[in-house]
Amino acid sequence: MSAVARVSSLLIPISPITLQHKISEVGDLFLLDSYNQLLSLPIVDNGRAVGVISRYELMKIFLQRYGRELYGNQSIGQIMNTKPLIVESSQTMQSASEYITEHIHFPIMEDFIITDKGEYKGIGVVLHLLKAMERQLAKHSGELAKAYKRLQESQAQLVQSEKMASLGQMVAGVAHEINTPLGYVRNNVEMTQQLFTQAQELVSVYDTLVTTLYSEEESDEVQLQAQLNDIAERSAVFKEEDSFAEMQDLFKDTLYGVEQISELVLNLKNFSRLDQAKVDNISLNDCFESTLVIAKNTIKHKVKVIKQYGDIPKIPCSPSQINQVFLNLLTNAAQAMPTQGNVLLKTYADEKCVYAVVQDDGSGIPKEVLPKIFDPFFTTKPIGEGTGLGLSISYKIIQQHGGQIKVASQQGKGTRFLISLPIAPKKAAPPPAQGKPNE
Numbered sequence: 001m002s003a004v005a006r007v008s009s010l011l012i013p014i015s016p017i018t019l020q021h022k023i024s025e026v027g028d029l030f031l032l033d034s035y036n037q038l039l040s041l042p043i044v045d046n047g048r049a050v051g052v053i054s055r056y057e058l059m060k061i062f063l064q065r066y067g068r069e070l071y072g073n074q075s076i077g078q079i080m081n082t083k084p085l086i087v088e089s090s091q092t093m094q095s096a097s098e099y100i101t102e103h104i105h106f107p108i109m110e111d112f113i114i115t116d117k118g119e120y121k122g123i124g125v126v127l128h129l130l131k132a133m134e135r136q137l138a139k140h141s142g143e144l145a146k147a148y149k150r151l152q153e154s155q156a157q158l159v160q161s162e163k164m165a166s167l168g169q170m171v172a173g174v175a176h177e178i179n180t181p182l183g184y185v186r187n188n189v190e191m192t193q194q195l196f197t198q199a200q201e202l203v204s205v206y207d208t209l210v211t212t213l214y215s216e217e218e219s220d221e222v223q224l225q226a227q228l229n230d231i232a233e234r235s236a237v238f239k240e241e242d243s244f245a246e247m248q249d250l251f252k253d254t255l256y257g258v259e260q261i262s263e264l265v266l267n268l269k270n271f272s273r274l275d276q277a278k279v280d281n282i283s284l285n286d287c288f289e290s291t292l293v294i295a296k297n298t299i300k301h302k303v304k305v306i307k308q309y310g311d312i313p314k315i316p317c318s319p320s321q322i323n324q325v326f327l328n329l330l331t332n333a334a335q336a337m338p339t340q341g342n343v344l345l346k347t348y349a350d351e352k353c354v355y356a357v358v359q360d361d362g363s364g365i366p367k368e369v370l371p372k373i374f375d376p377f378f379t380t381k382p383i384g385e386g387t388g389l390g391l392s393i394s395y396k397i398i399q400q401h402g403g404q405i406k407v408a409s410q411q412g413k414g415t416r417f418l419i420s421l422p423i424a425p426k427k428a429a430p431p432p433a434q435g436k437p438n439e
Ligand SMILES: Nc1ncnc2c1ncn2[C@@H]1O[C@H](COP(=O)(O)OP(=O)(O)O)[C@@H](O)[C@H]1O
Pocket: 328, 332, 333, 336, 360, 362, 363, 364, 365, 369, 373, 374, 378, 379, 380, 381, 385, 386, 387, 388, 389, 390, 391, 392, 415
């Protein structure tokens, strides 16, 4: 930071006039080259500034008929302004200009006096002071622009970290969702293994019997009977338990579980492409569905989801970004419910736009809060639960898609978010990569 500019830098050290000066003498002084640029002259007595006389005041006298003759011999003290503007040389430009602009008369007819600990040092020109202030302001606005840029950069970082946070949330959710099918796939495989062992044993006793029957030696009736009994018993158990049918069921279940797992993985893959902001033709109904898969774990105990999907056209958009918006809205809806509630997911279209509604019957948003909810960092939630970025990011994403996001809410009744996206967005503004604030 540069040193603060002081009044001393404006000092013009002119020798002052005294109370003994006569009006006509002062008139002559104003004509001198050295005083040429000045509007007024300081009057100093014993080192103290006692007044100031302006060119204008003198002119008023001299322009009177016989003015010079009538008043020229009088002391300047008689007509001087006894309340000159005085500033200390150590004062900052800022405080001096505040003082002067507050006390100066218009039009400006006087300069100001500069003192050092009360002692006269010289004078300063008001215009110089104003110029200096102007320069300072210009510099400040440069700094302001820089600060704004830094702020923008840090916002981009925060957007990134909110993205990471929601990714983290999703990953946790998906991991949980995968765990359930994984659990029973494992269980099924273990059970199949047991059944398989039984079958293997059965096959091996058959094998022994066949070997015995084919053997050249005289077969032992008793041994044969024992083997037949063993087979009959094992087969009976197998039949009774309907083991082959059970195995079929187990296989079916297992396949279903594996399919569920691959679906989740696919969804996660779609979702995690947040950075790529790939543009695709997609139906908002599908976006709602894949968001639900991801959000299921967070909302399932709280929220009953009601779907009213319309027959809507696909639109070009970045599904991962729209998914993130839906996830933010769904999470907010769930968080707005003290215990349990309903969320309506609705889509419809007209000839220009497709619309998506996320409506909850949660706590609602108080009137005084409503105008702030899209502001970055605005949150009413405790630390750790809310970052206050969800809606501001959602707003930006929808804006970048050429759409609109609107909210209506009634405290105690619920909240409704309405998103509209153009069916054919303007070619000029494809959605840029997320995380780069564009203004
Ligand atoms: N569905 C909703 N019901 C009630 N309040 C909401 C809802 N959605 C958003 N809000 C309010 O808007 C604020 C900002 O939301 P958001 O930007 O997502 O940040 P966060 O959820 O991290 O607080 C929330 O703190 C909450 O007060």
